[in-house]
Amino acid sequence: MPKFKIRNGNQMIAEGAIAAGCKFFAGYPITPASGIYKSMIDELPKRGDVAIGAPDEISALAFCVGASQRGFKAMTATSGPGFSLMIETLQYAVMTETPLVIALVQRLGPSTGGATQGGQGDVLLAGNAIGGGYTIPVFSPSTPVESFELTIHAFNVAERLRTPVILLTDKEVGMTSENVDYSALPQSGIVDRKLFVRSNGETYGSYRFLLPDEVPEFAPIGGREKVTVTGSAHDKSGRLQKNSPETIEVLRHLHEKVVANSEEIIRLDIDAVDGADVIVISYGVSARTSIEAVAALRAKGERVSFCNLRTLFPIPEKEIKKAAGNAKKVVVVEENIVGLYRTQIERLFPDKKVSGVNAVGKMITPGDIEKEILSKN
Amino acid sequence: MGQIKYQLPPDEVLAPGHFACPGCGATLTMRYALKALGRKTVVVIPACCWSVIDGPVPYSAAGVPVFHTAFETAASTASGVKAGLDAQGDHETTVLAFAGDGGTFDIGLQALSGAAERNEDFIYICYDNEAYMNTGIQRSSATPFGAWTTTTPAVSPKAEKKKNIIEILAAHRIPYLATASVAYPDDMIAKIRKAKDIRGFKFIHVFSPCPPGWKFEPEDSIKISRMAIESKVFPLIEIIDGIDYALSKEPDGIPVRDYIKMQGRFRHLNDEQIGIIQANVTEDWERLRAKFAPTRKVSRSRRDESTGENKSSQTRNVTRTKNARKRAQKSRG
Numbered sequence: 001m002p003k004f005k006i007r008n009g010n011q012m013i014a015e016g017a018i019a020a021g022c023k024f025f026a027g028y029p030i031t032p033a034s035g036i037y038k039s040m041i042d043e044l045p046k047r048g049d050v051a052i053g054a055p056d057e058i059s060a061l062a063f064c065v066g067a068s069q070r071g072f073k074a075m076t077a078t079s080g081p082g083f084s085l086m087i088e089t090l091q092y093a094v095m096t097e098t099p100l101v102i103a104l105v106q107r108l109g110p111s112t113g114g115a116t117q118g119g120q121g122d123v124l125l126a127g128n129a130i131g132g133g134y135t136i137p138v139f140s141p142s143t144p145v146e147s148f149e150l151t152i153h154a155f156n157v158a159e160r161l162r163t164p165v166i167l168l169t170d171k172e173v174g175m176t177s178e179n180v181d182y183s184a185l186p187q188s189g190i191v192d193r194k195l196f197v198r199s200n201g202e203t204y205g206s207y208r209f210l211l212p213d214e215v216p217e218f219a220p221i222g223g224r225e226k227v228t229v230t231g232s233a234h235d236k237s238g239r240l241q242k243n244s245p246e247t248i249e250v251l252r253h254l255h256e257k258v259v260a261n262s263e264e265i266i267r268l269d270i271d272a273v274d275g276a277d278v279i280v281i282s283y284g285v286s287a288r289t290s291i292e293a294v295a296a297l298r299a300k301g302e303r304v305s306f307c308n309l310r311t312l313f314p315i316p317e318k319e320i321k322k323a324a325g326n327a328k329k330v331v332v333v334e335e336n337i338v339g340l341y342r343t344q345i346e347r348l349f350p351d352k353k354v355s356g357v358n359a360v361g362k363m364i365t366p367g368d369i370e371k372e373i374l375s376k377n
Numbered sequence: 378m379g380q381i382k383y384q385l386p387p388d389e390v391l392a393p394g395h396f397a398c399p400g401c402g403a404t405l406t407m408r409y410a411l412k413a414l415g416r417k418t419v420v421v422i423p424a425c426c427w428s429v430i431d432g433p434v435p436y437s438a439a440g441v442p443v444f445h446t447a448f449e450t451a452a453s454t455a456s457g458v459k460a461g462l463d464a465q466g467d468h469e470t471t472v473l474a475f476a477g478d479g480g481t482f483d484i485g486l487q488a489l490s491g492a493a494e495r496n497e498d499f500i501y502i503c504y505d506n507e508a509y510m511n512t513g514i515q516r517s518s519a520t521p522f523g524a525w526t527t528t529t530p531a532v533s534p535k536a537e538k539k540k541n542i543i544e545i546l547a548a549h550r551i552p553y554l555a556t557a558s559v560a561y562p563d564d565m566i567a568k569i570r571k572a573k574d575i576r577g578f579k580f581i582h583v584f585s586p587c588p589p590g591w592k593f594e595p596e597d598s599i600k601i602s603r604m605a606i607e608s609k610v611f612p613l614i615e616i617i618d619g620i621d622y623a624l625s626k627e628p629d630g631i632p633v634r635d636y637i638k639m640q641g642r643f644r645h646l647n648d649e650q651i652g653i654i655q656a657n658v659t660e661d662w663e664r665l666r667a668k669f670a671p672t673r674k675v676s677r678s679r680r681d682e683s684t685g686e687n688k689s690s691q692t693r694n695v696t697r698t699k700n701a702r703k704r705a706q707k708s709r710g
């Protein structure tokens with residue numbers, strides 16, 4: 001029996017987080033992400049868990065780092081201006097291998113931009129926020145149900161790989177309410193970080209691994225083990241070192257553990273049609289519009305494939321290439337001026353025509369997309 | 378009926394046709410501030426209700442240039458604007474940073490403290506509506522104990538006391554610090570004018586009711602403001618150099634309950650909680666009271682008299698200490 005409730009993406013991120021075992025939320029108000037803050041304030045304390053209002057976004061993320069280093073699954077939520085302030089602490093979370101989730105609900109930018117206008121302009125900022133080019137996983141739901149599912153996945157990946165993860169949505173996905181059938185919500189397993197268990201004579205190292213793609217076992221700070229949490233370049237036990245071979249190994253490992261495990265991370269929605277001439281690639285709210293455009297053209301007999309990029313980083317190169325098959329044309333649909341994610345797709349297809357459907361300050365319509373799919377150049 | 382003796386300066390620098398809700402204290406605060414400062418003013422506003430109230434460009438209601446800046450940067454941006462004006466030899470234009478409580482007590486506190494410590498020569502007005510209103514009524518550190526906001530729901534209202542921003546600023550020993558209220562425009566305008574004549578950092582904390590955020594009818598804004606003063610919830614004071622405290626208006630001392638009962642944001646409170654608030658207010662008042670040094674009445678500056686201010690309404694016990702004068706001379710140089 002279907003069991004419908006009216007929910008928006010923000011609410012489903014909160015529900016997904018709680019289902020994933022999130023026990024700590026630090027929030028700071030900002031449209032269009034405040035709904036997540038509000039839902040977590042309403043829900044977590046009831047369960048004896050913690051939801052607090054931070055005095056700014058730097059603090060909000062730093063709260064999460066602190067809580068996570070005590071072993072709690074932690075999350076914060078923000079939009080462009082707040083995310084910009086979080087970047088130093090986000091880098092710190094990468095360096096300290098701190099699992100946490102940031103929900104980044106995009107609005108029109110840059111800067112204050114348009115608080116109540118949608119946009120998909122933070123996609124490369126999210127994917128490239130880490131100096132040195134380290135990849136953090138970025139997921140992009142386009143519906144309330146996906147918001148729920150990908151939030152659980154985001155926590156699982158964060159825990160599994162000891163890394164910060166970004167859930168990148170946008171104002172329309174976050175704030176538009178829809179019917180959600182709770183009886184059909186995807187069921188996912190819950191992953192917890194691997195804890196260090198001391199065996200005879202073994203000492204703990206906060207960042208210890210054997211192979212570079214291995215994830216160090218976790219011990220909470222202030223517990224039985226001597227834990228060192230540091231954003232400075234360090235060796236496997238957390239000792240500050242500039243460029244010792246072991247420190248360089250740790251830096252390489254930060255990259256490797258994400259890239260080598262990308263298959264575990266990547267989730268895509270591919271709706272491929274045999275012998276398609278065109279593939280449409282999109283994410284977030286624009287994926288919703290794309291689905292409509294693709295369906296309309298298919299009804300008219302066009303052969304069009306579609307890929308909803310539920311994972312933006314690490315870039316699902318193999319999967320996208322496979323989905324495109326022999327299509328001659330790739331159309332990337334996103335709500336920003338220059339076609340930000342298109343720049344990442346273009347280099348995958350030197351032999352195909354890659355074009356974009358873009359908008360800024362307004363939503364893309366199915367008609368815009370249909371026109372581009374059918375256009376001969 | 379008492380006679381209205383006080384005339385507001387007639388120039389309406391803030392034009393009608395702004396975007397505020399009816400009964401908005403923040404808007405009255407700006408209206409009086411601009412009356413006090415005149416048109417040769419640059420206003421620096423971080424993200425807050427006032428980034429919307431002014432209206433979309435080119436339909437600005439403010440009548441003066443408005444510098445809409447990033448949320449955490451009001452005091453820093455104002456410092457930069459002032460330095461720029463100074464470098465270009467413009468010592469006439471007043472720089473006014475105008476920020477909400479979130480942008481002052483929370484995210485902007487670092488910038489504010491820096492500007493106060495450097496004794497930057499501009500005026501900072503915080504219009505305090507005791508929450509993040511622009512984003513939908515979330516708690517700030519200015520939200521009082523017991524208040525409902527969307528992030529301090531009635532089942533667990535705010536458990537902490539309001540941050541004492543005045544004492545934080547006083548500890549910076551800035552030349553001029555005052556509280557003001559939309560219930561007493563004459564007092565507010567006089568204080569802002571006085572601030573304009575003092576060199577160095579000036580901070581004015583204005584009690585600014587918000588009907589949708591506090592849940593009361595717009596027509597009660599002024600009444601609530603007055604009750605905040607009379608109940609000692611928000612005393613009207615001046616502090617010179619962070620040391621010399623003076624009371625601008627002696628409160629009647631009505632029960633805090635009368636003030637609280639006017640507002641839906643306190644509706645869930647029981648007698649015990651109201652008792653805690655009353656006890657806190659009384660304790661804070663006693664502490665404040667102890668700081669009022671014996672003051673001497675000083676003659677008003679010519680500037681004040683030219684406004685036609687009613688001399689008999691309130692006696693403002695304002696002392697300008699030697700220290701303040703010395704400081705003023707120093708920073709003028």
Ligand SMILES: Cc1ncc(C[n+]2csc(CCOP(=O)(O)OP(=O)(O)O)c2C)c(N)n1
Nearest residue numbers: 081424425426448477478479480509510511
């Ligand atoms: C860095 C950053 N974080 C959050 C916001 C969202 N934001 C805009 S206005 C506002 C509330 C401001 O509250 P306050 O300073 O008290 O002014 P009020 O809205 O109450 O007038 C917030 C949180 C922002 N613009 N920038």
Ligand code: SF4
Nearest residue numbers: 397398401426510587
């Ligand atoms: S929400 Fe409150 S502060 Fe903002 S414009 Fe309305 S009355 Fe003024």
Ligand SMILES: [Mg+2]
Nearest residue numbers: 477478508510
């Ligand atoms: Mg406020």
